[in-house]
Amino acid sequence: MQALDDLVARATGITCYSGEVCPGNIFVAIRGRITDGNSFATAAAERGALAIVSDCPEQLPPLKIPIIVVANARLALAELAAAFYNNPSRRMSLIGVTGSNGKTTITCMLEHIFTQNGLSTGLIGTVRVNNGKTTFPSVLTTPDAVSIQQYLSQMIKNKVTHAAMEVSAQGIDMHRVANVSFSAGILSNICADHLDFHGDFASYINAKAKFLNLLDTKTPFIVNISDPYCQTIVRNFDGNLVTTAIGYSSSRADISATVTHLSTYGSSFDIHINKPLTTNGGHLLMPQKYCVALAIPGRHNIENALLAAVAALLHDINPAKITPALASFRSVERRMNVFHLGGITVIDDTALNPGSIDAVFDTIGAFRYNRLVVVNAIRGRRGPAINAANAAALAGRQRKIPFELIVTSSVDHVGAADIVTGEEKMAFLTTLNTLKTEYTYTSTLPNALGIALNRTMPGDLLVLIGAQGMDAGRQVLNELVNAYNCHSQNSSSYLPPAWSTVGK
Ligand SMILES: CC(=O)N[C@H]1[C@@H](OP(=O)(O)OP(=O)(O)OC[C@H]2O[C@@H](n3ccc(=O)[nH]c3=O)[C@H](O)[C@@H]2O)O[C@H](CO)[C@@H](O)[C@@H]1O[C@H](C)C(=O)N[C@@H](C)C(=O)N[C@H](CCC(=O)O)C(=O)O
Numbered sequence: 001m002q003a004l005d006d007l008v009a010r011a012t013g014i015t016c017y018s019g020e021v022c023p024g025n026i027f028v029a030i031r032g033r034i035t036d037g038n039s040f041a042t043a044a045a046e047r048g049a050l051a052i053v054s055d056c057p058e059q060l061p062p063l064k065i066p067i068i069v070v071a072n073a074r075l076a077l078a079e080l081a082a083a084f085y086n087n088p089s090r091r092m093s094l095i096g097v098t099g100s101n102g103k104t105t106i107t108c109m110l111e112h113i114f115t116q117n118g119l120s121t122g123l124i125g126t127v128r129v130n131n132g133k134t135t136f137p138s139v140l141t142t143p144d145a146v147s148i149q150q151y152l153s154q155m156i157k158n159k160v161t162h163a164a165m166e167v168s169a170q171g172i173d174m175h176r177v178a179n180v181s182f183s184a185g186i187l188s189n190i191c192a193d194h195l196d197f198h199g200d201f202a203s204y205i206n207a208k209a210k211f212l213n214l215l216d217t218k219t220p221f222i223v224n225i226s227d228p229y230c231q232t233i234v235r236n237f238d239g240n241l242v243t244t245a246i247g248y249s250s251s252r253a254d255i256s257a258t259v260t261h262l263s264t265y266g267s268s269f270d271i272h273i274n275k276p277l278t279t280n281g282g283h284l285l286m287p288q289k290y291c292v293a294l295a296i297p298g299r300h301n302i303e304n305a306l307l308a309a310v311a312a313l314l315h316d317i318n319p320a321k322i323t324p325a326l327a328s329f330r331s332v333e334r335r336m337n338v339f340h341l342g343g344i345t346v347i348d349d350t351a352l353n354p355g356s357i358d359a360v361f362d363t364i365g366a367f368r369y370n371r372l373v374v375v376n377a378i379r380g381r382r383g384p385a386i387n388a389a390n391a392a393a394l395a396g397r398q399r400k401i402p403f404e405l406i407v408t409s410s411v412d413h414v415g416a417a418d419i420v421t422g423e424e425k426m427a428f429l430t431t432l433n434t435l436k437t438e439y440t441y442t443s444t445l446p447n448a449l450g451i452a453l454n455r456t457m458p459g460d461l462l463v464l465i466g467a468q469g470m471d472a473g474r475q476v477l478n479e480l481v482n483a484y485n486c487h488s489q490n491s492s493s494y495l496p497p498a499w500s501t502v503g504k
Helices: 002-010 037-046 073-084 103-116 145-157 169-173 201-214 228-234 299-314 319-327 354-364 384-400 422-434 445-455 473-488
Strands: 013-015 025-029 051-054 067-069 093-098 121-124 128-130 135-137 162-166 184-187 220-224 240-246 255-262 267-273 288-294 337-341 344-349 372-377 404-408 440-442 461-465
Touching (some): 073 145, 103 299, 169 201, 184 201, 288 299, 299 319, 384 422
Antiparallel strands (some): 128 135
């Protein structure tokens, strides 16, 4: 649109937040989920906005600056941001990773593979952003459109050639990734998640499916085809589909893995290229096999590593250099972290939906332990539906293997955006009760972990799962153990007061 192009050429920046408007900025008024950006147009004009972009001009007050009317303000924001930063994604190899689980691990694996191969590398994801020079913590998994383009532009300045970014369903749905040019896409798996945002599972799948529209016909779309919902998504896809699966069968997947060893601390597997593949650089990869060792546990991490390895192969990274890079990859924060506390083995994982809860329990199968104790933090501000689904997943597991379940709302360890509501707690506990699950509930994280410690002995396995509510779990656990060790030097038996007053 010429009017927008002319405007961008004169603009000093693009923003959709009135509080950030600087003189000469274009303010894009977005009708959001909470409020309407059009109602901040006067404030934006007073701060020196060059123009207002709106898809609902009837909501705007009289203004003395130009108003550009567009069909969709969120799309316009992405378009303006990409143009303002000179379309940085077109000047690098950028791999977009979507799926319910595995996005963080896969993007970090790619960052590691590229870095180990001497490439200047960038990352945008849930845990951090790496612009090629500095690394800083993230706010969202997929940032707003302006931030994405800004980070990519910083990467170009820092001479980044290869980057990986997590693409959430919300990010797709809210057009944060529109006008981003991907050199490959990855779809890891789909399970029920973010039902509060999308309304139902079908809408969530639809949002994920829209990722396909962001890829050029020649751009490889690497898909874990063993997942039934991934199969559904790609059924009518006529682009450059590259399929992966665990289990050797050339008819089943273009590239597959056979597991040769699976243990507490990692795995080894063979990657089979089952049919010739053309890389982005135009080279032909003939059918062959590579042996890979991975130092992080879990079959789901083999799936993640396979997807990352295929993306690296298609970006012309020498297979002989992908395998050592995967071997030296260490787990990401709170993704199947295994550590020891006295004689107790502890697993700490961000399991936050039925798929990731299943992945943790599947991995536990490779562990040797006497008794199993699981502490789960309820997911706050994500709605009752996902909490009912998570509780059902835990209940299903307790019917198969015995474990003590301790549930907490982590009231003292979550910020305002993650507080567990009464409805969410009710959904979780009612599901457990309906499914006749044995559990203990306590509202605070230290109480929950204190109970867990009281119920574990050397040789036992303690599993900490949950998202924000369990983020401080490892630290709190260490503090409890240190306090206990300090105190027990003076007394032969000690039960910390908080642990003895646990509510049910
Ligand atoms: C539901 C959701 O995703 N909301 C995001 C969205 O809000 P929104 O567009 O609905 O905006 P709004 O708050 O209604 O405001 C409307 C407009 O008025 C503007 N405004 C508002 C106030 C003001 O004073 N001045 C002003 O100009 C706002 O900047 C906005 O443009 O756009 C905002 C700005 O980019 C985001 O901060 C906000 O993310 C919220 C905080 C959030 O928590 N999002 C989560 C659910 C999310 O996106 N998560 C995914 C999933 C991760 C995963 O896979 O687990 C993620 O990618 O992180």
